[in-house]
Amino acid sequence: MSLPASFNGNSLITVSNWIVFSRFRQGEGACSLELHPPIRKSTSLAVEMTYPMIKLLGITLVLLHAGNAVLASNDQCWTQWFDRDNPSGTGDHETLSSLHKGNPGKICDNPIQIEVKTTSGASVESTGDVIHVSDAHRGFVCINGDQPNNGHCADYQVRFLCPLEYCQSEEKCWTPWFDRDDPSATGDYETLSDLHKENPGKICDHPIQMEVQTTSGASLGSTGDMIHVSDTRTGFVCRNRDQPHNGHCADYQVRFLCPLKFCKPKECWTPWFDRDDPSATGDYEALSDLRKENHAICDYPLKIEAETTSGAFVGSTGDVIRVADSHSGLICRNSDQPLNGRCADYKVRFLCPLDFCETKECWTPWFDRDNPSGTGDYETLSHLRKVNPSKICVHPIKIEVKTKPGASAGSTGNVIHVYDTRTGFVCRNRDQPHNDRCADYKVRFLCPLEFCEPEVCRTPWYDRDNPSGNGDFETLH
Template sequence: MYAANWSKLETTNSVKFFGVAFQATLFSIVDIYSILRRKPLAVEMTHPVIKWLGVTLVLLHAGIGVQATSNECWTRWFDRDNPSGTGDYETLPELHKENPDKICQYPIQIEVKTKSGASVGSTGDVIHVSDVHTGFVCRNQDQPNNGQCSDYKVRFLCPLQFCKAKECWTRWFDRDNPSGTGDYETLPRLHKENPSKICDHPITIEVKTKSGAFVGSTGDAIRVADAHNGFICKNVDQPNGDCADYKVRFLCPLDFCEPKGCWTPWFDRDNPSGTGDYETLTHLRKANPSKICDQPMKIDVKTKSGASAGSTGDVIHASDTRIGFICRNRDQPHNGRCADYQVRFLCPLEFCDAEVCTTPWYDRDNPSGTGDYETLKKLYVENPNEICKPPLGIEVQTVAGNSVASTGGCHCLHGHDYWFHL
């Protein structure tokens, strides 16, 4: 990795060597030192004193920006603390705790800037820690002349796999069979017959026979097979008979497949006047029966006044969907006390659903034959687990959105194209 980045790190800086100032190419000195020490390059350096082969080198105001290679990616910037207390603590354990799944477990590099975007080197601050294990710490007590640290933000370099958009497969669909003119598993029809079951713009399509064999094994001539149109096999294209019976599925972005959720109300059962603020799930469930699901997906924490947990500078003991939230007064520096916090939880959508709901619109038929048959029996078969048994009511419109009454109000074995929901 180092070799791949050296060309991007070249910059000329003044180097004091035996008291004499020289112009030197910075990457050659710093990288040799990194290799000898077997440590990653520092992303930002402020007046660092480096002992190299027994000689002290002083690098003046060197600010290095590490570029991500094709196998790496940067997180967003994080600013969880400010220096108004004992300093600016952008530590990795706290950032992991406050930003679950936003920073990889083992970052490759750290980059640090002031909140305004200036390099660390331009501030003149004495930095206590800046690495991928601890994160970043600037302590006010280390600054000369009773000074105060600047307000810093950090980001981390992670393996590309961590940042890649994740993907997921839909279930298999088999809406047609080849007994007519062929097998038409087209995306527009599948979207219409399976609302919310396939993403709007699939990434790719996979096709197999109903028995699970690959398309290539059938010898069929395939007319269409792509993520934009879906799949079509026409009987007229086959040299020796009808198409096989096929099924399809689609690859979608992960957020399409992730379970949809809903947030509980905010809870604030405790305050920090005692030993701290304990918003634990055990206590919250006792105090609020049936208000929190058994397996929350996420936790959200704010102070009672609405500020983020990161803005308080508090040391947080726990913040997860297993325990809940705990801030202990004894963990705070200088005999400080936790802020007063409130929490809420993300639960599966069905936990928060109202007792009565409406299904999506269905349009399984059109009147080109003997009429429009949107029968419940057929809809149950084609849309498993999507319609309750029995429905409480039905609403019907034409596909254009007009009421039944506006069409003449008939049962219509021949006539308008309808859709309905329950």
């Protein structure tokens, strides 16, 4: 772009679709320059610039246009480059619909812009090709029949500009892979409605993206199958009747991208509990007994899971189970077993709401202030507070009791007189059958978290002495 030295007046130039309107004033070496964007708006940019600055600006705009350079703003992001076709047939068809099918989940539904260059990295303009379509809504198409002198289109690649939240995968999560159908009948139907029915709670209601591959891990595009549907609203459908030469669809699996909060667990499992063994009348992992001996069980468990202490599932034992539910726990009675058999030794755990497992409390240390050599073992809260001032909260939430070696209270067979957070724990020797004595117990209490984490602060560092004399004396007094 050049202007003659004697030029005086107005000019209208179009650079990279921007309208550059200048008013040059001879003898002053300056002009008024206005830049108007291609979309009509009520505002324009007007600056006072010297002629050399105008030349520089014009050259810069032309170079940017020729290089097809488009920068993403802070709230946008580019996809990877895609090259699904080559011009050996009728041309190079990088259409958005075909790219969506061949690369599910990798391009946003409504791209903001498209960028195109040859597979060797050259700009579209440098090829001289006549382009049939090039926009963010349809993609890119170059038809060989449109080229002069029976020419062929170059081989192109495209990428799309998407909203930033589309690219921020750290705020999202993938479901497991699902393969509910195989193509042996009419095709492979991995529809979202069927997957929701068969996998309740495992796929979010409105997936953000979908990814498809064969069950062997090959990409969708590598199969050459004609795909009927592949989107986040319907899911995936490949029909055998759509395949050329009476072919069959490959066997596909799908997964979905969901908001991160969907993938965060809504429940949590307790630890495994094994309070009894079947040596007597059976194995009684009753919820009421477990609550007395272990307090890491929510008030209303959602599910129960049971297995043998060696890890085998219940069904493999052949045992007749009396009770196994989240309300009662598990009970297996030896008397119910055929051929005078015995129950296996079982352990159980319970599924609870997530907030039950989130730490809002803390345990005190273990306390053992008494032993049963006298009238029994009295680990009362009033006595413990006197011996351990400020080490037990005013209103404990729970109490846990074990024998001094670490066995559960229920395993001792002792008759317990008191076991609660108001009084503490009392086992009286006189209550035991056959003149037995109580075991030696220890107790601890569950308190609000703030009781265990008092607010503290550190002083600055002090250095009052150096070791030049007898040494370094940083004494408190």
